[in-house]
Amino acid sequence: MLEIKNVSKSFKDFTVLRDVNLTFDRGVYGLLSPNGAGKTTLIKMIVTLLHPDSGEILWNGENIASLDGSYRELVGYLPQKFGYYRDDSPTQFLTYMAALNGVDAAVAKERCQKLLERVGLGDVTHKKMKKFSGGMIQRVGIANALMNDPQIVIFDEPTAGLDPMERVRFRHILAELGKTKIVILSTHIVSDIENIADQVVMIKDHEVYACDTIEAILKAHIADNLETAFMNIYGGEALEDAI
Amino acid sequence: MRFWNILWGEMRRYWRPFTLIVVAALLLMWNVLFGSSSFAERKGTDPAIAYDLSVEYSERFGETIDPNERAEVEADYEKALAALNDQYEKYMGQYDIHSEDDCHLLYSAADAARNKDYESEDYRKGAERWDADNLEELAETCNQIFWDKISYEIAHRKQMLESILRWAEHVDEWEQFVASLPTIDRSSLEERTKEWEIANEYSPSSEKRLTQVMQANSGRLSLLECVYDAGESFQGHFQFWGALIFILCGLIVLPLPVGNRVSGVTAMQYSTRTGRRVIFAQSGGAILNTLLVNAAVDGWFTAIFFLRAKNTLHLWNCPMNLCSYPRILWLDLTFGQFVWLSYGKVLLLSLALTGILFVLSHLSKNYLPALALAVPSVILFIKLSYEMDYMLNIDLYAWFIYPLTLLVSAVVAMAAVMIFVNRTRKADYAD
Secondary structure (H helix, E strand, O other), X not given: OEEEEEEEEEEOOEEEEEEEEEEEOOEEEEEEOOOOOOHHHHHHHHOOOOOOOEEEEEEXXXXXXXXXXXXXXXXXXXXXXXOOOOOOOHHHHHHHHHHHOOOOHHHHHHHHHHHHHHOOOOOOOOOOHHHOOHHHHHHHHHHHHHOOOOOEEEEEOOOOOOOXXXXXXXXXXXXXXXXXXXXXXXXXXXXXXXXXXXXXXXXXXXEEEEEEOHHHHHHHXXXXXXXXXXXXXXXXXXXXXHO | OHHHHHHHXXXXXXXXXHHHHHHHHHHHHHHHHHHHHOOOOOXXXXXXXXXXXXXXXXXXXXXXXXXXXXXXHHHHHHHHHHHHHHHHHHHHHHOOOXXXXXXXXXXXXXXXXXXXXXXXHHHHHHHHHOOXXXXXXXXXXXXXXXXXXXXXXXXXXXXXHHHHHHHHHHHHHHHHHHHHOOOOOHHHHHHHHHHOXXXXXXXXXXXXXXXXXXXXXXXXXXXXXXXXXXXXXXXXXXXXXXXXHHHHHHHHHOHHHHHHHHHXXXXXXXXXXXXXXXXXXXXXXXXXXXXXXXXXXXXXXXXXXXXXXXXXXXXXXXXXXXXXXXXOEOOOOEHHHHHHHHHHHHHHHHXXXXXXXXXXXXXXXXXXXXXXXXXXXXXXXXXXXXXXXXXOEOOOOOOOHHXXXXXXXXXXXXXXXXXXXXXXXXXXXXX
């Protein structure tokens, strides 16, 4: 179980997140809010790239800062900007990242092949990634996030660049992962999470505004779909963002 | 085992194809530009011949020559000079060439014949004196005689011996100068030092050192005397190729951390189990690369040094302090020790530079600021290394400046790396 307790984060004088409290257990969590609300900051704290100014993040009751590497090896992460080596093939890059994650070389090789096939890149495993389209790169990123067989999988804006077919394939992967793992999906695209999220976390005014099932959120905001509820909650803020 | 796997991964990334191509191009460029300045580069060049001569002399006389041996060298010189003249006479006499002017005339006439300029004065004079149909062939023969290996080496031998004897004439004067050091006043000393083309005044400690060296070696000369050119080529080697080592360090170290940051790979690495400890593998890779570059650039040089002369022991043991060039060092170094010290200096400075560049490249958010910081750093280290070649001279720097400079460079680099690594492990990573 991943618990976020009273976490706040500021950059200089600007408060990004204030007193955030969340608990994640098995299932798919949609992190939904307009751009700039603090989703990425929250995610970066969960993957230890950033440290909370106050509060703590606990994995099974232990602070992730003290767990250090033994916590990070349980985390799979696809950042908003997936970094890769252009001259590497997907196989080279994934096995390198697996080595950084402490995965045995033989296991990594086998897992790499399976995952690349799962994301539809089974026939280009040895092709240099500089020849890949944006969607293909994103799929390599998805495979990379799963290479260490993580307990917590975090995707930050994962559907950017994916075509409709790939989105469907990705949703299936997410649904399957959610049965056994904590899956956190950060997005500002409502349709990405509407059909698959077990719970939705909404951040407003730097605080957690809601953390509930889609049905409960729709009921609370008298809406028949998540997009309407989203507009009701964020109103002008979301519209401004859209414009 | 895992660390070595990661280290290997980092090493592979430092040596990306583009870096390999640029490194190869720079090595080739340096070889073309500065290769001939090193004795080890090509058989038959001035430094190579001077080096071979020095080995021959050092094996004949030992590390130094005393006044008796000097007389032997002088006699040797007379013989060599006579042999040289005999050779010229033998070769040139056959073709009615007796002076340099004759040679010039022959060349000009041959040129005119080649250009079919039969009306020219040079052609007319040449054709009258030599066989008009064979002017070009004759000029070519004359050219070969002048420049073939035998006469070239003789010319060098002459030059080297002259250098020894010229220096020997000055020894007495030097000794008088040294003996008078404690009694003469400072203004007079200043005049004398100018006379000897020494940049600065002697300090009391350098006076003491100078007196000690001259008294301990009264009348003896280092056989390095014969290797004036070779010694120069060593210095040239460490300056030119040392500069290349510094440039290569920058070229190899800089792109990886900056590229990782720009492409977003750093964030990916930091979120893995290894996390920010990947810095250790990266810094280890940078150090290994620096060692590799030093070995590659200087290794072949050392190998050729050994291979060219079967017994270099005497040459290695020639004292540095008794060369013709007024080069009295704070330390009693042999030539071999001086060479190893120079290697060590370049190695240590290149490691310090690598450390500093490693930190600067991690702090830069893209290539432009990284280059803006790295280029002056590399230039600074090249200049520092160049200046350090003179830091052991008693007339230019105090004795402690050389070790102090090395120590400060090492401490600054180590402190920068340690502070950076410590800070990186704790700080937020924002791309």
